[in-house]
Amino acid sequence: xxxxxERLRGRGWRMTAQRRVVxxxxxxxxxxxxxxxxxxxxxxxxxxxxxxxxYNTLGExxxxxxxxxxxxxxxxxxxxxxxxxxxxxxxxxxxxxxRDVHPAGDPMADLPDTERFGFTISNVEVTYRGxxxxxxxxx
Amino acid sequence: xxxxxERLRGRGWRMTAQRRVVxxxxxxxxxxxxxxxxxxxxxxxxxxxxxxxxYNTLGExxxxxxxxxxxxxxxxxxxxxxxxxxxxxxxxxxxxxxRDVHPAGDPMADLPDTERFGFTISNVEVTYRGxxxxxxxxx
DNA sequence: ATCCTACAATAGACAATGTCTAAGTCAAGT
DNA sequence: ACTTGACTTAGACATTGTCTATTGTAGGAT
Numbered sequence: 001x002x003x004x005x006e007r008l009r010g011r012g013w014r015m016t017a018q019r020r021v022v023x024x025x026x027x028x029x030x031x032x033x034x035x036x037x038x039x040x041x042x043x044x045x046x047x048x049x050x051x052x053x054x055y056n057t058l059g060e061x062x063x064x065x066x067x068x069x070x071x072x073x074x075x076x077x078x079x080x081x082x083x084x085x086x087x088x089x090x091x092x093x094x095x096x097x098x099r100d101v102h103p104a105g106d107p108m109a110d111l112p113d114t115e116r117f118g119f120t121i122s123n124v125e126v127t128y129r130g131x132x133x134x135x136x137x138x139x
Numbered sequence: 140x141x142x143x144x145e146r147l148r149g150r151g152w153r154m155t156a157q158r159r160v161v162x163x164x165x166x167x168x169x170x171x172x173x174x175x176x177x178x179x180x181x182x183x184x185x186x187x188x189x190x191x192x193x194y195n196t197l198g199e200x201x202x203x204x205x206x207x208x209x210x211x212x213x214x215x216x217x218x219x220x221x222x223x224x225x226x227x228x229x230x231x232x233x234x235x236x237x238r239d240v241h242p243a244g245d246p247m248a249d250l251p252d253t254e255r256f257g258f259t260i261s262n263v264e265v266t267y268r269g270x271x272x273x274x275x276x277x278x
Numbered sequence: 279a280t281c282c283t284a285c286a287a288t289a290g291a292c293a294a295t296g297t298c299t300a301a302g303t304c305a306a307g308t
Numbered sequence: 309a310c311t312t313g314a315c316t317t318a319g320a321c322a323t324t325g326t327c328t329a330t331t332g333t334a335g336g337a338t
C-alpha cells in the first residue's frame with residue numbers, strides 16, 4: 001500500500017503516529033498538496049497534529065529525497081511524493097490544476113557549456129503553463 | 140538609456156515620479172530583484188514611495204508584459220525586465236544567484252500531444268539548479 | 279495659467295505562508 | 309520498565325503580499 005511509508009521506515013526513521021499520517025496523506029501518484037492541505041487532511045485522522053509537525057515532516061521528507069517540493073505559482077509550495085520517476089509539471093493558470101508530464105529529450109543536455117557559467121548543475125525543473133480543458137470550456 | 144521607461148511611456152501610461160523610479164531601478168539586463176529589493180532601491184531616490192505602490196507598479200508592468208515574474212525559490216517573487224528576449228534561468232541553490240541562460244531547442248516542442256491532456260499551453264519555464272563557481276570554491 | 283477629475287499614491291491594517299522556541303511527550307533500545 | 313534523545317505542541321514571530329480609505333496629482337479642458 002504505502003510505498004512512501006515503507007521507504008521511510010527503511011531509512012531508520014523513528015515512526016510516530018504523526019509521521020505515519022503525513023506519509024499516508026501524501027501517498028499516491030498525481031498528488032500535489034500544499035502544506036496546509038496536508039495538515040487539513042491529517043487533522044481528520046489525527047485531530048491533535050500541529051502545523052509545525054506537518055511542516056517539519058514535509059521538510060524531512062524533502063531532505064531525504066522522498067518527496068519533491070514544487071513552487072508552481074509563487075504562492076504555497078506543493079509537495080509531490082512521485083520523487084523516484086523523473087517528471088515535469090503542467091499547470092493550469094486559471095484553476096491551478098497540476099498534471100505530471102514526461103517531455104521527450106533531456107532538458108539538461110539542451111544547455112550548452114558556454115551557457116553554464118561554471119555552475120555545477122544538479123537538476124532541471126520544467127513548468128508548462130496553460131489552460132486546462134474544463135477551464136477553457138467555461139471561459 | 141531606459142528602454143523599459145520608453146516602452147511604458149509609449150503605452151499611454153500616466154507617468155509619475157514613483158513609476159519612473161521603479162522603472163529605472165528595474166532597467167538593465169540580468170536584473171532579478173524581489174519587490175522589497177526594488178522598494179529599498181527606490182526609497183534611496185524617492186524616500187516617500189510606499190510598498191503598496193511598488194507592488195502595484197510591478198504588477199502593472201507584469202500585466203503589460205514588460206516585466207516577467209520569476210518564482211525561483213518559493214520565497215519572494217523576482218522581477219525580470221528582460222521580457223522581450225526569451226530566456227530561462229540558472230539558479231545557485233546556495234547563494235541564490237540567478238543568471239539568464241539560453242538553452243538550445245524549444246522545450247515546448249518536447250511535450251508530445253499525448254502528454255498535454257487537452258491543455259492549451261501558452262508558455263514554458265525552465266529552471267536549472269546547481270551551485271555557482273564562487274559557492275563551490277567556498278564549500 | 280488655472281481648474282477638474284479620474285487615476286495614482288499613501289499608511290497601515292489584514293491575510294497567507296512559513297519559521298522558531300520553550301516545554302511537554304513518547305518511541306525504542308537496554 | 310526505565311531512560312534518553314528525538315519528536316510534538318501551541319503559539320509567538322517573521323516574511324511576503326493584498327486591500328481599503330484617504331489624500332495627492334498628472335494631464336486634459338477651459
